[in-house]
Amino acid sequence: MKKVLLFAIFTFSSFAVLFAQKAFSQDTWDWKRIDCGSDSSYEDANGDTWKTDEDFIKTGDNKQVSQNSSSKVEQLNALRVFTEQNKNCYTLPTPTSTRYLVRAMFLYGNYDGLSKPPTFDLEFDGNKWATVVTNMIDFTYYATKGESISICLVRTQDQQFPFISRLESLPLPADMYAQMRRDMAWFNSYRYNYGANDKILGYPDDKYNRIWEPLIPSGLESVTANFTSLDVTSVNVPPDSAIIQLT
Numbered sequence: 001m002k003k004v005l006l007f008a009i010f011t012f013s014s015f016a017v018l019f020a021q022k023a024f025s026q027d028t029w030d031w032k033r034i035d036c037g038s039d040s041s042y043e044d045a046n047g048d049t050w051k052t053d054e055d056f057i058k059t060g061d062n063k064q065v066s067q068n069s070s071s072k073v074e075q076l077n078a079l080r081v082f083t084e085q086n087k088n089c090y091t092l093p094t095p096t097s098t099r100y101l102v103r104a105m106f107l108y109g110n111y112d113g114l115s116k117p118p119t120f121d122l123e124f125d126g127n128k129w130a131t132v133v134t135n136m137i138d139f140t141y142y143a144t145k146g147e148s149i150s151i152c153l154v155r156t157q158d159q160q161f162p163f164i165s166r167l168e169s170l171p172l173p174a175d176m177y178a179q180m181r182r183d184m185a186w187f188n189s190y191r192y193n194y195g196a197n198d199k200i201l202g203y204p205d206d207k208y209n210r211i212w213e214p215l216i217p218s219g220l221e222s223v224t225a226n227f228t229s230l231d232v233t234s235v236n237v238p239p240d241s242a243i244i245q246l247t
Contacts, residue, residue, distance in 0.1 A: 034167040037062040037078035065109025076107040081163040089152040105166040108134040118160035123152040195222040
């Protein structure tokens with residue numbers, strides 16, 4: 001019997017951090033998209049502006065990943081590395097929104113030619129959030145509690161220098177993920193687009209800028225639904241394209 005998996009699934013784990021609500025605007029003007037390590041701001045293929053990080057941090061050096069490690073995701077091909085201070089912090093404004101989520105991405109890419117990806121800590125507003133193991137791309141999320149958020153990269157071992165490739169902050173609608181406790185931050189464990197081959201699904205396909213990784217589990221096969229759109233009323237539902245293509 002052919003096994004068919006019908007739903008795109010995501011889960012969360014929680015960390016205790018206080019945060020406050022503000023008024024929400026669904027416009028994207030207050031989204032921050034930062035290509036850490038880039039020498040200039042630019043528009044991507046979707047027409048979205050990616051800024052350099054010079055307005056958000058004053059320390060660190062720009063580097064490029066090795067040619068053999070280049071990524072299809074443009075913002076992962078540059079990075080900012082911190083070799084001087086033990087702690088280096090970005091400050092991001094968080095104007096007029098309910099819960100802000102922050103996504104940080106790291107791709108070592110053998111930028112230094114040593115083939116030794118470092119391990120370091122990530123802090124949000126002075127609280128340790130995660131230990132970053134950078135032989136992979138890592139995603140972290142956080143709900144802010146003030147008018148700005150401090151995101152710090154902390155050296156924890158000698159000669160293992162923290163770095164960051166991409167940084168984003170964006171608001172959530174007030175009614176999104178209503179089951180989330182309002183006195184906690186949240187960590188995204190995974191979000192899969194079952195049935196997809198190799199395309200990572202994100203904005204603008206998902207207007208809330210969630211990232212859906214492609215996955216076809218062993219023993220299942222990809223199929224396409226016989227409809228082209230869905231009538232949904234919840235902001236929690238995956239984008240149409242993540243449901244129409246399934247396994």
